Amino acid sequence: MSSLSAFGDSSIQTPSKSRIRQGCHSAGPNVSGDHINLVSSSMPSFPILQRSSEEKILYSDRLTLERQKLTVCPVIDGEEHLRLLNFQHNFITRIQNISNLQRLIFLDLYDNQIEEISGLSTLRSLRVLLLGKNRIKKISNLENLKSLDVLDLHGNQITKIENVNHLCALRVLNLARNLLSHVDNLTGLDSLTELNLRHNQITFVRDVDNLPCLQRLFLSFNNISNFESVCCLADSASLSDITFDGNPIAQESWYKHTVLQNMMQLRQLDMKRVTEEERRMASLVAKKEEEKKRESHKQSLLKEKKRLTINNVARKWDLQQHRVTSIATNQDRKDTDSPSQDSCQMDGSTISAFPEETGPLDPVLTNALQGLSVTDTHLVEVEGDTLSLYGSGALESLDRNWSVQTAGMVTTVSFTFIEFDEIVQVLPKLKMKFPNSLHLKFKETNLVMLQQFNALAQLRRIDQLTIDPQGNPVVNFTLWKYYVLFRLSHFSMQKINGTEVTQNDMIMAERLFGILAHVASSELPQYRVISILGDARKKQFRYLQETKGKKPGIVNEENNDSKRLVGENTNRAMLNYTTRDFYNEKLEEIKEKKKFCQMYIEDLVKEATEINKKNEALQKLWPQMFIELVRDAVIEIRSKNSYMKLCLQQITDQK
Amino acid sequence: MLSPERLALPDYDYLAQRHVLTYMEDAVCQLLENKEDISQYGIARFFTEYFNSVCQGTHILFREFSFIQATPHNRASFLRAFWRCFRTVGKNGDLLTMKEYHCLLQLLCPDFPLELTQKAARIVLMDDAMDCLMSFSDFLFAFQIQFYYSEFLESVAAIYQDLLSGKNPNTVIVPTSSSGQHRQRPAVGEASLPEGVEASLFSQCLENLCDRHKYSCPPPALVKEVLSNVQRLTFYGFLMALSKHHGINQALGALPDRGDLMHDPAMDEELERL
Numbered sequence A: 001m002s003s004l005s006a007f008g009d010s011s012i013q014t015p016s017k018s019r020i021r022q023g024c025h026s027a028g029p030n031v032s033g034d035h036i037n038l039v040s041s042s043m044p045s046f047p048i049l050q051r052s053s054e055e056k057i058l059y060s061d062r063l064t065l066e067r068q069k070l071t072v073c074p075v076i077d078g079e080e081h082l083r084l085l086n087f088q089h090n091f092i093t094r095i096q097n098i099s100n101l102q103r104l105i106f107l108d109l110y111d112n113q114i115e116e117i118s119g120l121s122t123l124r125s126l127r128v129l130l131l132g133k134n135r136i137k138k139i140s141n142l143e144n145l146k147s148l149d150v151l152d153l154h155g156n157q158i159t160k161i162e163n164v165n166h167l168c169a170l171r172v173l174n175l176a177r178n179l180l181s182h183v184d185n186l187t188g189l190d191s192l193t194e195l196n197l198r199h200n201q202i203t204f205v206r207d208v209d210n211l212p213c214l215q216r217l218f219l220s221f222n223n224i225s226n227f228e229s230v231c232c233l234a235d236s237a238s239l240s241d242i243t244f245d246g247n248p249i250a251q252e253s254w255y256k257h258t259v260l261q262n263m264m265q266l267r268q269l270d271m272k273r274v275t276e277e278e279r280r281m282a283s284l285v286a287k288k289e290e291e292k293k294r295e296s297h298k299q300s301l302l303k304e305k306k307r308l309t310i311n312n313v314a315r316k317w318d319l320q321q322h323r324v325t326s327i328a329t330n331q332d333r334k335d336t337d338s339p340s341q342d343s344c345q346m347d348g349s350t351i352s353a354f355p356e357e358t359g360p361l362d363p364v365l366t367n368a369l370q371g372l373s374v375t376d377t378h379l380v381e382v383e384g385d386t387l388s389l390y391g392s393g394a395l396e397s398l399d400r401n402w403s404v405q406t407a408g409m410v411t412t413v414s415f416t417f418i419e420f421d422e423i424v425q426v427l428p429k430l431k432m433k434f435p436n437s438l439h440l441k442f443k444e445t446n447l448v449m450l451q452q453f454n455a456l457a458q459l460r461r462i463d464q465l466t467i468d469p470q471g472n473p474v475v476n477f478t479l480w481k482y483y484v485l486f487r488l489s490h491f492s493m494q495k496i497n498g499t500e501v502t503q504n505d506m507i508m509a510e511r512l513f514g515i516l517a518h519v520a521s522s523e524l525p526q527y528r529v530i531s532i533l534g535d536a537r538k539k540q541f542r543y544l545q546e547t548k549g550k551k552p553g554i555v556n557e558e559n560n561d562s563k564r565l566v567g568e569n570t571n572r573a574m575l576n577y578t579t580r581d582f583y584n585e586k587l588e589e590i591k592e593k594k595k596f597c598q599m600y601i602e603d604l605v606k607e608a609t610e611i612n613k614k615n616e617a618l619q620k621l622w623p624q625m626f627i628e629l630v631r632d633a634v635i636e637i638r639s640k641n642s643y644m645k646l647c648l649q650q651i652t653d654q655k
Numbered sequence B: 001m002l003s004p005e006r007l008a009l010p011d012y013d014y015l016a017q018r019h020v021l022t023y024m025e026d027a028v029c030q031l032l033e034n035k036e037d038i039s040q041y042g043i044a045r046f047f048t049e050y051f052n053s054v055c056q057g058t059h060i061l062f063r064e065f066s067f068i069q070a071t072p073h074n075r076a077s078f079l080r081a082f083w084r085c086f087r088t089v090g091k092n093g094d095l096l097t098m099k100e101y102h103c104l105l106q107l108l109c110p111d112f113p114l115e116l117t118q119k120a121a122r123i124v125l126m127d128d129a130m131d132c133l134m135s136f137s138d139f140l141f142a143f144q145i146q147f148y149y150s151e152f153l154e155s156v157a158a159i160y161q162d163l164l165s166g167k168n169p170n171t172v173i174v175p176t177s178s179s180g181q182h183r184q185r186p187a188v189g190e191a192s193l194p195e196g197v198e199a200s201l202f203s204q205c206l207e208n209l210c211d212r213h214k215y216s217c218p219p220p221a222l223v224k225e226v227l228s229n230v231q232r233l234t235f236y237g238f239l240m241a242l243s244k245h246h247g248i249n250q251a252l253g254a255l256p257d258r259g260d261l262m263h264d265p266a267m268d269e270e271l272e273r274l
Helices: A053-058 A227-235 A255-262 A276-320 A329-337 A348-353 A355-370 A392-399 A404-409 A420-433 A450-458 A480-487 A503-522 A526-546 A552-568 A580-637 A640-654 B004-008 B011-018 B020-033 B035-041 B043-056 B072-091 B098-108 B114-125 B136-148 B150-165 B199-212 B220-228 B235-244 B246-252 B265-273
Strands: A036-039 A048-051 A062-064 A084-086 A106-108 A128-130 A150-152 A172-174 A194-196 A216-218 A241-243 A344-346 A379-383 A386-390 A412-416 A439-443 A464-467
Touching: A048 A053, A227 A255, A255 A276, A276 A379, A276 A386, A379 A392, A386 A392, A392 A420, A420 A450, A450 A480, A450 B098, A480 A503, A503 B072, A503 B265, A526 B035, A526 B043, A580 A640, A580 B020, B011 B020, B020 B035, B020 B043, B035 B043, B072 B098, B072 B136, B072 B265, B098 B114, B114 B136, B114 B235, B136 B150, B136 B235, B136 B246, B150 B199, B150 B235, B199 B220, B220 B235, B220 B246
Parallel strands: A062 A084, A084 A106, A106 A128, A128 A150, A150 A172, A172 A194, A194 A216, A216 A241, A344 A379, A386 A412, A412 A439, A439 A464
Antiparallel strands: A036 A048, A379 A386
């Protein structure tokens, strides 16, 4: 027992706290307190530790100094083979005076006031370093501790993981209850099996897949909110145990499934065993989500295609209407010359009704993906109860074999960018194929005359009519609504352009146009009535005959229908609409007849005038002729005898 | 019936004047077109009905424009039909645009040309903004003049242009503005702005026109009357005056007087019944 007094200043008192208490409790190796003496040394404020030789021999490799009210590490002399050193629950602020204990394997400085890791550079054999519950702000100065097996830094103020990349023997790393905001820089920890990061502020985790042996990872009570921020965990093959409780992510509905599905190797989640059932559920949910994503992607592609198609149709329409004279007309012509794909875009809800259409959908999709610039020139769409047709090419779609279910559901038909005259021609088809269509909408259809509404009378029934002002000049007329109500009064329409039809409207309509109907029906000669009605019927007949699948049954039905119509509304039925083309066609046809009539009448006139002339001439000549006749007769009878002979001669000649 | 004047005309002329051939041709044409339907109830009946309707003026309903235009009687019948069918629109007080009136015309005649309606509108609006609204009576009377006397009016327009540009050697003053047709009809005494042409000169030319014109024209006496009231007038002013003149309307015989335009008791009765 010798005391080192380098400076010979023995007046420095040892701090009162260094009084040794009897029977101090320590978790580590027990050392009876009486044998420990902390003597004041000549070195300023460093107590010197001395143990009795009995102690030294008994517990040669371990020394416990917990709860000794130490504020500094005492100088430990003559204990060079010390292997375990316990400084728990003191007030030590710096790690000092242990550089000579080069055999140290276990160093416990739990619950002190250490602010910086230092003074460990000589402890090359150190395997367990417990620095929990201190005030350490930074991981540093661990360079030489290459054998470190357990490093406990919980309960400190560490903000960043660093300077641990050389600890290739480290198995357990505890950084719980620190100030970490993220996890990375974990390369080199090739033996790490347990990493405790509970109670930090971690938002994302990286580099965990670089830890080949990591089995347990505790991330409870952090700030992780989505799986993407910890996605590196999915790539770690070794992880079997993980905790996320106390994170925002654990509150999400998809939490368990997502974690399980991304980390199929997990055995425990949040300290609970992962069952087979849970795993199966997870993969199922994953599949469903994948499908949903694919589905929504497909939907958005279809939507885009639809939008482009409508734009294309609109442009073509504008050109047709000569509204847009663009320099790029050549380019447009090229576009429209390309074969228009007759594609049918349909909502997911109706796909089941069209099994024959699901086949070509995929190539359509791939085409869409390849080049959205090659767009169609028309669009047909069925969405629930609405059938929308864009572009005149869409009218052909009415010929398709619509399933009864789908067709029956359609109550609204909307026409856009199609000439009304073209629509008129397919109205009979519409009537047949979509019997429940009650609401018709027209936009950009070139409705210019009131007369055109006459064509709508042939439908079975219309409840609502919407004529969009855009592209339909007829809406600018003051009287258009009344005319519609008048002409289509047999439909008892309820709404026109969104506004309810009132009784007053109907009365006004009748008042304005009632006379027209009266005149049309009662003042026309009978043959005109028949011919006009006959015309209408003939037209419908012709349209029907042009559709595929003509059945005699339907034809009869049509006849009955039109007969019924005639009975209902004879006076209105006179008011028909013939499209301009048909009208001109008819006039052309009549030309021939007219010419013939003209010639015929001319001939008659010639005859008549000739006869007249002859008559006139006769009138003029008659007096003279009469006189001559009488004179001839008198001369003849002058000589009775010769006359009698003449007569007899004549009689015999006759025989 | 067998009046001497009738028999005085040579045959073709007579036929032409009365447009007999037109109706005959049309009748035969209609017969040919609808022979299946007509053969059911007999040709004699058909001819009866046809000529009856010609007399009543209902033969022009829903017929093509070329037929409606063919004879003065057709034109008058058409005007009358238009009045009867759409009088209620006028009675209702709605003011409509030229396009809408054209639409109504098309209800009765699907291929009625827009130019005629436009010209009629010009008379009412004095060639002003063509989108203006017009009352039923204004439009109807202007339309009557335009439609019934279309050929006559064309010639008048030519004469007017000539007078304006001073081709007539008798012209005293040649007033010019860029367009010959002005908005206001110059009131009597407003000689500060020389517009239009001199009335008396104009009247002379028109007289000559009426004499040699083949087509129907308004009674020359009445034309003179119109022109005697003013010193100068513009083309449209003249037309407007024509359209407003009672006498001419009566001479035409298609429409009632302006005051009675909205009255048609027979039709009103029918309407009540509906």
